[in-house]
Amino acid sequence: MDTRKLLLESAERIFADHCDKERLESAEGGAFPEKLWGQIEENGLHMLAMPESGAELGDAFALVQLGGRHAAPIPLLEVTLANRWTGDAGRFVSLGVVSGERIVDIAWGRRADAAIGIEPGGEALLVEVDADIEHRVNPSGEARDSIEIRQPRTLDIEDPAWELFALGRTAAIAGCLGRVLELSVQYVNERQQFGRPLAKFQAIQHSLAIMAAEVAAASRAAGSAIDMLGTANPERFALEVGVAKARVGEACGIVAPIAHQVHGAIGFTHEHQLHHFTRRLWSWRDEAGSERYWQERVGRHVAGLGAERLWEFVTAPNSLRS
Amino acid sequence: MLQLDSVDLPESAERVRHEVREFLRAERDRLPRPCSDFASGHDPEFSRRLGERGWIGMTWPKQYGGGERTFFERYVVTEELLAAGAPVSAHWIADRQSGPLLLRYGSEDQKNRYLPPITRGESYFSIGMSEPNSGSDLASVRTTAERVGDQWRINGTKLWTTDAHRNHYMVALVRTEPPSENRHAGLSQLLIDLRNDGAAVRPIRNITGAEDFNEVVFEDVVVPADRIVGEPGNGWKQVTSELAYERSGPERFLSTFRVFVELVRAVGTQPTADQAAAIGRAAAHLMTLRRMSISVAGMLEAGKSPEVEAALVKSLGNDFEQALPELARSVAPTAPVAEGWDRYRETFVESLLNTPAFTLRGGTREIMRGVIARGLGLR
Numbered sequence A: 001m002d003t004r005k006l007l008l009e010s011a012e013r014i015f016a017d018h019c020d021k022e023r024l025e026s027a028e029g030g031a032f033p034e035k036l037w038g039q040i041e042e043n044g045l046h047m048l049a050m051p052e053s054g055a056e057l058g059d060a061f062a063l064v065q066l067g068g069r070h071a072a073p074i075p076l077l078e079v080t081l082a083n084r085w086t087g088d089a090g091r092f093v094s095l096g097v098v099s100g101e102r103i104v105d106i107a108w109g110r111r112a113d114a115a116i117g118i119e120p121g122g123e124a125l126l127v128e129v130d131a132d133i134e135h136r137v138n139p140s141g142e143a144r145d146s147i148e149i150r151q152p153r154t155l156d157i158e159d160p161a162w163e164l165f166a167l168g169r170t171a172a173i174a175g176c177l178g179r180v181l182e183l184s185v186q187y188v189n190e191r192q193q194f195g196r197p198l199a200k201f202q203a204i205q206h207s208l209a210i211m212a213a214e215v216a217a218a219s220r221a222a223g224s225a226i227d228m229l230g231t232a233n234p235e236r237f238a239l240e241v242g243v244a245k246a247r248v249g250e251a252c253g254i255v256a257p258i259a260h261q262v263h264g265a266i267g268f269t270h271e272h273q274l275h276h277f278t279r280r281l282w283s284w285r286d287e288a289g290s291e292r293y294w295q296e297r298v299g300r301h302v303a304g305l306g307a308e309r310l311w312e313f314v315t316a317p318n319s320l321r322s
Numbered sequence B: 001m002l003q004l005d006s007v008d009l010p011e012s013a014e015r016v017r018h019e020v021r022e023f024l025r026a027e028r029d030r031l032p033r034p035c036s037d038f039a040s041g042h043d044p045e046f047s048r049r050l051g052e053r054g055w056i057g058m059t060w061p062k063q064y065g066g067g068e069r070t071f072f073e074r075y076v077v078t079e080e081l082l083a084a085g086a087p088v089s090a091h092w093i094a095d096r097q098s099g100p101l102l103l104r105y106g107s108e109d110q111k112n113r114y115l116p117p118i119t120r121g122e123s124y125f126s127i128g129m130s131e132p133n134s135g136s137d138l139a140s141v142r143t144t145a146e147r148v149g150d151q152w153r154i155n156g157t158k159l160w161t162t163d164a165h166r167n168h169y170m171v172a173l174v175r176t177e178p179p180s181e182n183r184h185a186g187l188s189q190l191l192i193d194l195r196n197d198g199a200a201v202r203p204i205r206n207i208t209g210a211e212d213f214n215e216v217v218f219e220d221v222v223v224p225a226d227r228i229v230g231e232p233g234n235g236w237k238q239v240t241s242e243l244a245y246e247r248s249g250p251e252r253f254l255s256t257f258r259v260f261v262e263l264v265r266a267v268g269t270q271p272t273a274d275q276a277a278a279i280g281r282a283a284a285h286l287m288t289l290r291r292m293s294i295s296v297a298g299m300l301e302a303g304k305s306p307e308v309e310a311a312l313v314k315s316l317g318n319d320f321e322q323a324l325p326e327l328a329r330s331v332a333p334t335a336p337v338a339e340g341w342d343r344y345r346e347t348f349v350e351s352l353l354n355t356p357a358f359t360l361r362g363g364t365r366e367i368m369r370g371v372i373a374r375g376l377g378l379r
Ligand SMILES: Cc1cc2nc3c(=O)[nH]c(=O)nc-3n(C[C@H](O)[C@H](O)[C@H](O)COP(=O)(O)OP(=O)(O)OC[C@H]3O[C@@H](n4cnc5c(N)ncnc54)[C@H](O)[C@@H]3O)c2cc1C
Pocket: A202, B126, B127, B128, B129, B130, B131, B134, B135, B136, B137, B159, B160, B161, B162, B163, B213, B357, B360, B361, B362, B363, B364, B365, B366, B367
């Protein structure tokens, strides 16, 4: 745990140095943030999920959460997981989702040597990236490219690829939500109307209280799912990830509108930094399975257990961990 | 900002869970009641049996009948009882709140006298805070206690006092000095014997038709001087110190849990997509709330007083338990349309009628949000 703290402290410095507004915009304009990525590689932060790194798998996800806090415009989660599955951090391999004949939503696929396509709940396919890659972006302007599946190689991995991917997005969302709360608290303390800071108005206080509760819930949900990494029970792990992704996804739809409301018109400008975070919340909640997707999956499982086992399901101890 | 750390329940707590489940299996004839609200089943016989098992006053010193167990073990016992719909209201306040208050501020005499019967499940307490003109603004209470020789003479009215007509004692917040600049000064807590001191207790019917809360009128009611809890004038500090216990427990999100159970039963093993999503959504909320609540139990165990975190759990938890019947209704019609749905409907209706109380009792939703806002540094 102490090593995780140290790791996060040094990563915090890197992110803080490289994720200012200017660089977020430049990445959104299509320029890969080579400097930031260089720092990540130099410090081996993209290799934390590789067994030989000696780190706990949870460290990698805690780092992704921190990246979410800074809206770090890099495919940290994707490359981290790809490196774990290919065992070769020398190549830049990213992740996307299999959709019909294509792999779509490949984070920075245009910069990658190869891409892994995950089938929800199924296999993972590796495809070489060539010039035919199509450039796309998600609603927050993050590169989400697409490529035809040609000569795929099925990866032989034991990991639940889809669930780990969803856990990563969950962690990033939790980090990003925390930042949106901080920005909002700071803003309402600074901005004055009617001769006093907005923070002094009860309506504003209550809005932020609602936000704080959602953020605390999201953070607890994400943390608990990260704690379940390495559980001996893959089905339980998948459901825990589902619970967490569903919960943080719901928080996005509550937190983002409140943040914009308390920021007023300035928060609706491109000039202001808020949208880099809120648009990510709106994007990420739909990636790796929306809340509806995971709610259904968890719900079907619970219905299958039946009423008399509902409570047992809710209280299943984390000591299911191996 | 407001962080609720990861806390795993220790082995010891999981062992207790097993024991409680065994115990509850043997209590089948009383269970489950349609409503898992902590305040809705007063059953002295049941409370005594819990006392025998050592499940009341679990964290208190053995010297006073307690079990010297952890907050985690207590947490598990309370959540198991609530989820099963067990009738726990008789001893609930004494175990959760009045006992810990006496332990912290009571005299040695008071501890010896009042705590052991509580742990046996024989002695029940009520909270005497609210009054006709003092609800959210608790510091404005007007009930007075005047020192006359070696007695206190009490005048005023307490209102909404849950189970005052069934319980033995009330801890009343009263004014022992006239109001001054500092509105929190001059308040004290007094122990009232509800059956013998001469307070007039009048039950008030609530919207469910039940008589659970009361008006308690004091007209020159005289009690011995040693009924004061803690220092005279220290009442405000003492009252607020109860809040973390009062607000963060599983009773703040499990009140309508039985609706969830009956919903799962009603939809069966082949739910529609909407039904599955509603169940998954409720599970995601519930499991997250539970972990937040356990995290607060961890802070209590560590000797902290997480008042803001407790308000946060209560606020989010009350919203969840209030919304749960609505969520159920949106995917499973509440009209009795099929065999076996009567149980669902009964549970739904009884829970629904109780929902307005959740965001009022123990501090309203608005007051909770104010506490959270203070924690955020906004006020
Ligand atoms: C079922 C039940 C059981 C109870 N049991 C007990 C008991 O055993 N002992 C006991 O002492 N009390 C008990 N209470 C009383 C409870 O503590 C009070 O209802 C609560 O504190 C609110 O007070 P009030 O009802 O007077 O409402 P008010 O304080 O008059 O509030 C009415 C509404 O105005 C809002 N409001 C008030 N002040 C503000 C403000 N500053 N800013 C914004 N909004 C505000 C409130 O949030 C609420 O929505 C019980 C209540 C219920 C419903």
